Amino acid sequence: MTERELAEQVVELVRRSAGPGAHAEATVSRKDLALTRFANSFIHQNVAGSSVEVRLRVHVDGRTATGSGSLTSPDGLRELVERTLVAARLCPPDPAWPGLTPPTPMPSAPAADEATAYAEPDERAARVRAFVDAAGGLETAGFCRTSQEFAAFANTAGHTAYGRMVEAAMDGIARTGGVDGVARLAADRLADLDGAVLGAQAAAKARAGVDPVELPPGRYEVVFEPAAVADLLQNLSYWGFNGKAYAERKSFAELGAAQFDPAVTLVDDPLAGSGLPFDIEGTPRGALPLVTAGTTTGVAHDRRTAAAVGGTSTGHASGESPTFGPFPVNIRLLPATAHAHTTGPERAGGEVTGPVADPDTAALVAGVRRGLLVSDLWYTRVLDPKALTVTGLTRNGVWLVEDGVVTRAVRNLRFTQAYPRALAPGAVLGLGRVPVRQPARTEPVWWSTPPLHLASWNFTGNASG
Structure with missing residues (x-):
């Protein structure tokens, strides 16, 4: 049976077992993932x-329970329904039950790229080969993946939905003398991933990172490349634009307040790239403005958190939302000019020879009096969720910039920084013109962002401690 037929059958089984007073919603998703991994400059795994x-999810006699499984046989579906109904009878009453999504028109999603959905292993291998060759003898590692998901929804209110998403992504490093350079890109089409361009960027960063100097901790002006900005967007999403955190007053978000620099506009926009047109409650998804010209304008909600604040669901229900809360997963930081939307980095002419791989980043670096160019952030952990104070480390390349020129590689630094404060009014000195889509560890999560020039970033430690 199709995903749609399976979802409808599960709902019908609930009707038969629990009677017409039962409320039920079912989501069926099928995910196909193909992954080509490489290390030591050769492919070691293709899966x-x-x-x-x-x-x-069922709501019976004022009680709610959720169940899941992977068996789609008639017996498997019946067993899922039976144990979920048993669980509902054992659960405490649920007075905050938000009800089911009524029949609602679905938005049109971008057409899936069939060549990506059914890409052969040698197509991914060719991009790995190009990445390795472009690294010019440096040790390389990473992956190239293609994925697709089919999803269907049905509930006892008569609402149904169906969607499909396809994504391709590549993430790789080049290494020399213990120094790594990185390049990443996600796209709707495998054809938009150029392994040679990414490999050349990663290798140039690695070569430019040798013999780093150690700088003292302190506040530095910074230019963050898209990979580093992606960490800002991810933490802002999970902890700040989270509807549960907002409803419980644990988020920094204040709707209608100018909390960010006027240069900052953030939109959660799943249909601008790989994303399904509905969530697991069947709510349609579309563009959700989070920050408009510096003013916080929205947070993500599922039906339960929306009811708690007197709003409506934004289509962000997920398996994590009942406990952690609903959060955006497809945020775009809009670039300096609205017309400059592309699917990948602008390419510089000629050979890439330094840490600045594209003219977009170079233009921001040219405006730095004394500061740091940062490729990537990692191992970030939230210290204060309300202020969104985060600690973490730089990774895959840091360079000193003096009078608009990259002068030396720098050893990795630890930072402790309130992310909203770093983006506050007057704190953003520049945005790039070209957004670059960054893949997350799981699909279909992605972050689209240009490079970012910030007035201050608080580095609290260096290699010595």
Whole structure:
């Protein structure tokens, strides 16, 4: 049976077992993932797999329970329904039950790229080969992946939905003398991933990172490349624009307040790239403005958190939202000019020879009096969720910039920084013109951002401590 038929069958089984007074919603998703991994400059793993998940939520006699499984046989579906209904009878009453999504028109999603959805292993291998060759003998490692997801939804209110998403992504490093350079890109089409361009960028960064100097801790002006900005967007999403955190007053977000620099506009926009047109409650998804010219304008909600604040769901229900809360997963930081939307980095002419791989970043670096160019952030952990104070480390390349010129590689630094404060009014000195889509560890999560020039970033430690 198709995903749509399976979802409808699960709902019908609930009707038969629990009667007409039962409320139920079912989501069936099938994910196909193909992954080509490489290390020590050769492919060591090529895997492909397909998984199916059936998720059921029921509300019976004022009590709510959720169950899931991967068995789609008639017996498997009946067992899922039976144990979920048993769980509902054992649960405490749920007075905050938000009800089911009524029949609602679905938005049109971008057409999936069939060549990407059914890409052969040698197509991914060719991009790995190009990455390795472009690194010019440096040790390389990383992956190239293609994925697709089919999802269907049905509930006892008569609402149904169906969607599909396809994504390609590449993430690789080049290494020399213990120094790594990185390049990443996600796209709707495998054809938009150029392994040679990414490999050349990673290798140039690695070569430019040798013999680093140690700088003292302190506040530095910074230019963050898209990979580093992606960490800002991810933490702002999970902890700040989270509807549960907002409803419980644990988020920094204040709707209508000018909390960010006027240069900052953030939009959660799943249909601008790989994303499904509905969430697991069947709510349609579309562009959600989070920050408009510096003013906080929205947070992500599922039906439960929306009801708690007297709003409506924004289509961000997920398997994590009942506990952690609903959060955006496809944020775009809009570039300096609205017309400059592209699917990948602008390419500099000629050979890439230094840490600045594109003219977009170079233009921001040219405006730095004395500061740092940062490729990537990692191992970031939230210290204060309300202020969104985060600690973490730089990674894959840091360079000193003096009078607009990259002068020396710098050893990695630890930072402790309130992310909203770093983006506050007057703190953003510049934005690039070209957004670069960054892949996350799991699909279909991605962050689209240009490079970013900030007035101050608080580095609290160096290699010595």
